[in-house]
Amino acid sequence: DGGITQSPKYLFRKEGQNVTLSCEQNLNHDAMYWYRQDPGQGLRLIYYSQIVNDFQKGDIAEGYSVSREKKESFPLTVTSAQKNPTAFYLCASSILPQGNTEAFFGQGTRLTVV
Amino acid sequence: SQQGEEDPQALSIQEGENATMNCSYKTSINNLQWYRQNSGRGLVHLILIRSNEREKHSGRLRVTLDTSKKSSSLLITASRAADTASYFCATDGSGGSYIPTFGRGTSLIVHP
Numbered sequence: 001d002g003g004i005t006q007s008p009k010y011l012f013r014k015e016g017q018n019v020t021l022s023c024e025q026n027l028n029h030d031a032m033y034w035y036r037q038d039p040g041q042g043l044r045l046i047y048y049s050q051i052v053n054d055f056q057k058g059d060i061a062e063g064y065s066v067s068r069e070k071k072e073s074f075p076l077t078v079t080s081a082q083k084n085p086t087a088f089y090l091c092a093s094s095i096l097p098q099g100n101t102e103a104f105f106g107q108g109t110r111l112t113v114v
Numbered sequence: 115s116q117q118g119e120e121d122p123q124a125l126s127i128q129e130g131e132n133a134t135m136n137c138s139y140k141t142s143i144n145n146l147q148w149y150r151q152n153s154g155r156g157l158v159h160l161i162l163i164r165s166n167e168r169e170k171h172s173g174r175l176r177v178t179l180d181t182s183k184k185s186s187s188l189l190i191t192a193s194r195a196a197d198t199a200s201y202f203c204a205t206d207g208s209g210g211s212y213i214p215t216f217g218r219g220t221s222l223i224v225h226p
Contacts (some may be wrong), residue, residue, distance in 0.1 A: 006156075021155075033214070042202065042218035058213075090156055092214070102147060103204070103214050105156035 003027065006091050007104035012114050013085060021076045021109045022093035026055055030096050032074040035105065036060060037088040041098065046089075050096075079110060086113050118146070118186075118203040118217035126223045135192040135220040137203035138183075144206055145180055147214070148188050151200045154171075160201075195226040 004025040013019045023032065025037035031050050045058030049068040063082025068074055074093075078085045088110050092103040118139045134181070145164045149157040162166055163170045163179045163186065170177045176189040190197055200221050204214040 017192045035216070040218075040221075043216040045215065048213055088154075092157075093182060094214070102159035102162060103149075103157075105158070106148075108154070110154075 004091060004104050004106045006089075006109050007108055008109060009107065011109055011111045013111060014114060016080045018079050019079070019111065021089055021111070023074045023076065023090075023106060024072055024073060025074075025093045027093060027095075027104060027106070028071070029093035030071070030102070031067070031094045033060075033075070033092045033094075034064075034066065035088045035090045035092065037090060037108075043090060046076065067090050085111055087111060118205050118215065119151060120203055120217045123218065124221045124223075126225065127159045127193060129193060129213070129224055129226050131193055131194055131223055131224075133193050133197070133223070133224070135188045135201050137186045137217060139186075139189070139205045140204075142181070142182065144162075144212070145152050146177075146186050147204045148175075148186075149204060149216075150175060151202065152221070190222075192203040193208065193222075193224045198222060198224050 001023035007022045018030045034046040037043050044060050046064050046065040065077045090108050092107045094103045095101050120139045121136045148160045151157045161177050163177050174191045178194040179186045182224045202216050202219040204216045206212045207223045
Protein backbone atom coordinates (compact mmCIF):
# COMPACT_ATOMS: atom_id res chain seq x y z
CA ASP A 1 0.00 0.00 0.00
CA GLY A 2 1.27 3.44 -0.85
CA GLY A 3 1.08 6.01 1.85
CA ILE A 4 2.74 8.13 4.45
CA THR A 5 3.59 6.70 7.84
CA GLN A 6 4.30 8.54 11.05
CA SER A 7 5.69 6.94 14.16
CA PRO A 8 5.26 6.69 17.00
CA LYS A 9 1.58 7.49 17.43
CA TYR A 10 2.15 8.70 20.99
CA LEU A 11 5.36 10.09 22.41
CA PHE A 12 6.24 11.35 25.85
CA ARG A 13 9.13 13.69 26.45
CA LYS A 14 10.79 14.71 29.65
CA GLU A 15 11.86 18.26 30.21
CA GLY A 16 15.18 18.96 28.51
CA GLN A 17 15.08 15.97 26.17
CA ASN A 18 15.29 15.95 22.41
CA VAL A 19 12.89 13.62 20.65
CA THR A 20 12.62 12.62 17.01
CA LEU A 21 9.39 11.99 15.14
CA SER A 22 9.56 9.74 12.12
CA CYS A 23 7.86 10.36 8.78
CA GLU A 24 8.24 7.98 5.84
CA GLN A 25 6.46 7.98 2.49
CA ASN A 26 6.51 5.53 -0.40
CA LEU A 27 4.54 7.72 -2.78
CA ASN A 28 7.64 9.02 -4.59
CA HIS A 29 6.67 12.54 -3.60
CA ASP A 30 9.22 15.33 -3.87
CA ALA A 31 7.75 17.67 -1.28
CA MET A 32 7.30 16.90 2.40
CA TYR A 33 5.95 19.05 5.22
CA TRP A 34 5.71 19.13 9.00
CA TYR A 35 2.79 20.84 10.70
CA ARG A 36 1.90 21.40 14.32
CA GLN A 37 -1.70 21.38 15.51
CA ASP A 38 -2.79 22.61 18.92
CA PRO A 39 -6.26 21.81 20.35
CA GLY A 40 -8.99 23.53 18.41
CA GLN A 41 -6.46 25.18 16.15
CA GLY A 42 -5.43 24.95 12.57
CA LEU A 43 -2.19 23.60 11.19
CA ARG A 44 0.94 25.69 11.46
CA LEU A 45 3.90 24.96 9.21
CA ILE A 46 7.14 24.02 10.96
CA TYR A 47 9.45 22.99 8.10
CA TYR A 48 9.14 21.86 4.53
CA SER A 49 11.39 20.23 1.97
CA GLN A 50 11.03 20.24 -1.79
CA ILE A 51 14.11 18.21 -2.66
CA VAL A 52 16.57 15.87 -0.99
CA ASN A 53 19.22 17.58 1.14
CA ASP A 54 17.29 20.85 1.18
CA PHE A 55 14.64 22.18 3.52
CA GLN A 56 13.15 25.51 4.52
CA LYS A 57 11.80 26.98 7.74
CA GLY A 58 8.09 27.48 8.07
CA ASP A 59 6.23 29.84 10.36
CA ILE A 60 7.19 28.23 13.67
CA ALA A 61 10.60 26.58 13.14
CA GLU A 62 12.21 27.70 16.39
CA GLY A 63 13.03 24.75 18.64
CA TYR A 64 12.72 22.22 15.82
CA SER A 65 15.15 20.66 13.35
CA VAL A 66 14.75 18.40 10.32
CA SER A 67 16.81 16.47 7.80
CA ARG A 68 16.07 15.17 4.30
CA GLU A 69 18.79 12.68 3.48
CA LYS A 70 16.44 10.44 1.53
CA LYS A 71 13.44 11.25 -0.63
CA GLU A 72 11.28 8.91 1.43
CA SER A 73 12.14 10.24 4.87
CA PHE A 74 11.71 13.57 6.65
CA PRO A 75 12.27 13.20 10.41
CA LEU A 76 11.48 16.03 12.80
CA THR A 77 13.45 16.58 15.99
CA VAL A 78 11.83 18.52 18.78
CA THR A 79 14.68 20.00 20.75
CA SER A 80 14.86 21.15 24.35
CA ALA A 81 14.75 24.70 23.01
CA GLN A 82 11.08 24.22 22.12
CA LYS A 83 9.41 25.50 25.28
CA ASN A 84 5.91 24.27 24.62
CA PRO A 85 6.19 21.09 22.56
CA THR A 86 2.98 19.38 23.66
CA ALA A 87 0.93 19.17 20.47
CA PHE A 88 -0.24 16.97 17.62
CA TYR A 89 2.33 16.76 14.82
CA LEU A 90 1.34 16.01 11.26
CA CYS A 91 3.58 15.11 8.36
CA ALA A 92 2.42 15.48 4.77
CA SER A 93 3.77 15.01 1.26
CA SER A 94 2.84 16.04 -2.25
CA ILE A 95 4.06 15.26 -5.75
CA LEU A 96 5.70 18.58 -6.54
CA PRO A 97 5.43 21.88 -4.79
CA GLN A 98 3.82 23.37 -7.87
CA GLY A 99 1.84 20.30 -8.83
CA ASN A 100 -1.57 21.64 -7.92
CA THR A 101 -2.24 18.32 -6.31
CA GLU A 102 -3.41 17.15 -2.97
CA ALA A 103 -1.26 16.71 0.10
CA PHE A 104 -1.28 13.29 1.69
CA PHE A 105 -1.11 13.19 5.47
CA GLY A 106 0.14 10.70 7.99
CA GLN A 107 -1.95 9.79 11.01
CA GLY A 108 -0.03 12.09 13.30
CA THR A 109 2.12 11.85 16.42
CA ARG A 110 0.80 13.18 19.69
CA LEU A 111 3.68 14.51 21.77
CA THR A 112 3.27 15.15 25.48
CA VAL A 113 5.77 16.65 27.88
CA VAL A 114 5.83 14.87 31.24
CA SER B 115 2.29 33.50 5.14
CA GLN B 116 -1.28 33.69 3.98
CA GLN B 117 -3.92 31.70 5.72
CA GLY B 118 -7.46 30.71 5.00
CA GLU B 119 -9.99 31.39 7.71
CA GLU B 120 -13.04 29.18 8.00
CA ASP B 121 -16.41 30.30 9.20
CA PRO B 122 -18.22 29.27 11.30
CA GLN B 123 -15.79 27.81 13.82
CA ALA B 124 -18.42 25.28 14.87
CA LEU B 125 -21.58 23.98 13.25
CA SER B 126 -24.17 21.62 14.71
CA ILE B 127 -26.93 20.19 12.53
CA GLN B 128 -29.32 17.27 12.28
CA GLU B 129 -28.80 14.35 9.95
CA GLY B 130 -30.28 15.05 6.53
CA GLU B 131 -29.67 18.80 6.69
CA ASN B 132 -27.14 20.61 4.54
CA ALA B 133 -23.95 21.99 6.03
CA THR B 134 -22.23 25.05 4.60
CA MET B 135 -18.75 26.20 5.58
CA ASN B 136 -16.95 29.24 4.29
CA CYS B 137 -13.30 30.07 3.81
CA SER B 138 -11.73 33.46 3.24
CA TYR B 139 -8.13 34.08 2.26
CA LYS B 140 -5.86 37.06 1.86
CA THR B 141 -3.81 36.91 -1.32
CA SER B 142 -4.12 35.45 -4.81
CA ILE B 143 -4.00 31.68 -5.14
CA ASN B 144 -3.34 28.90 -7.66
CA ASN B 145 -5.88 26.61 -6.10
CA LEU B 146 -7.86 26.03 -2.94
CA GLN B 147 -8.38 22.67 -1.32
CA TRP B 148 -10.72 21.33 1.31
CA TYR B 149 -9.70 18.65 3.79
CA ARG B 150 -11.46 16.67 6.45
CA GLN B 151 -10.02 15.58 9.80
CA ASN B 152 -11.60 13.05 12.08
CA SER B 153 -10.75 13.52 15.73
CA GLY B 154 -7.14 12.63 16.48
CA ARG B 155 -6.37 11.59 12.91
CA GLY B 156 -4.57 12.98 9.89
CA LEU B 157 -6.23 15.10 7.23
CA VAL B 158 -7.89 13.60 4.19
CA HIS B 159 -8.17 15.51 0.94
CA LEU B 160 -11.73 16.13 -0.23
CA ILE B 161 -11.63 18.38 -3.25
CA LEU B 162 -9.42 20.86 -5.10
CA ILE B 163 -10.70 23.84 -7.04
CA ARG B 164 -8.41 25.83 -9.30
CA SER B 165 -8.38 29.60 -9.45
CA ASN B 166 -10.02 29.59 -12.91
CA GLU B 167 -12.92 27.40 -11.73
CA ARG B 168 -16.06 28.69 -10.04
CA GLU B 169 -17.77 25.51 -8.89
CA LYS B 170 -16.92 21.88 -8.45
CA HIS B 171 -18.85 18.82 -7.33
CA SER B 172 -17.82 15.52 -5.81
CA GLY B 173 -20.59 13.26 -4.59
CA ARG B 174 -22.46 15.15 -1.85
CA LEU B 175 -19.83 17.90 -1.82
CA ARG B 176 -20.14 21.17 -3.68
CA VAL B 177 -17.36 23.74 -3.59
CA THR B 178 -17.54 27.26 -4.94
CA LEU B 179 -14.76 29.76 -5.40
CA ASP B 180 -15.06 33.52 -5.79
CA THR B 181 -11.61 34.93 -6.44
CA SER B 182 -12.92 38.50 -6.54
CA LYS B 183 -14.06 38.12 -2.93
CA LYS B 184 -11.22 35.79 -2.01
CA SER B 185 -13.64 33.28 -0.59
CA SER B 186 -14.78 29.70 -1.00
CA SER B 187 -17.61 27.64 0.38
CA LEU B 188 -18.03 23.93 1.00
CA LEU B 189 -21.54 22.53 0.97
CA ILE B 190 -22.26 19.04 2.24
CA THR B 191 -25.73 17.97 1.21
CA ALA B 192 -27.93 15.47 3.05
CA SER B 193 -25.45 15.22 5.90
CA ARG B 194 -24.86 12.02 7.83
CA ALA B 195 -23.60 11.36 11.33
CA ALA B 196 -20.42 10.02 9.72
CA ASP B 197 -19.74 13.51 8.33
CA THR B 198 -18.93 14.66 11.87
CA ALA B 199 -15.37 15.98 11.63
CA SER B 200 -13.33 19.15 11.30
CA TYR B 201 -13.07 20.68 7.85
CA PHE B 202 -10.16 22.81 6.71
CA CYS B 203 -9.48 24.88 3.66
CA ALA B 204 -5.94 25.16 2.37
CA THR B 205 -4.53 27.65 -0.06
CA ASP B 206 -1.26 27.87 -1.92
CA GLY B 207 -0.06 31.20 -3.17
CA SER B 208 0.28 32.08 -6.83
CA GLY B 209 3.29 34.12 -5.79
CA GLY B 210 5.38 30.98 -5.96
CA SER B 211 5.14 29.56 -2.47
CA TYR B 212 2.95 26.52 -3.34
CA ILE B 213 3.02 25.54 0.31
CA PRO B 214 -0.36 24.34 1.60
CA THR B 215 -1.46 26.85 4.23
CA PHE B 216 -4.39 25.97 6.46
CA GLY B 217 -7.05 27.84 8.38
CA ARG B 218 -8.35 27.00 11.84
CA GLY B 219 -11.11 24.78 10.53
CA THR B 220 -14.83 24.33 11.06
CA SER B 221 -15.91 21.70 13.55
CA LEU B 222 -19.05 20.00 12.22
CA ILE B 223 -21.28 17.85 14.39
CA VAL B 224 -24.11 15.97 12.71
CA HIS B 225 -26.67 14.60 15.15
CA PRO B 226 -28.36 11.32 14.20
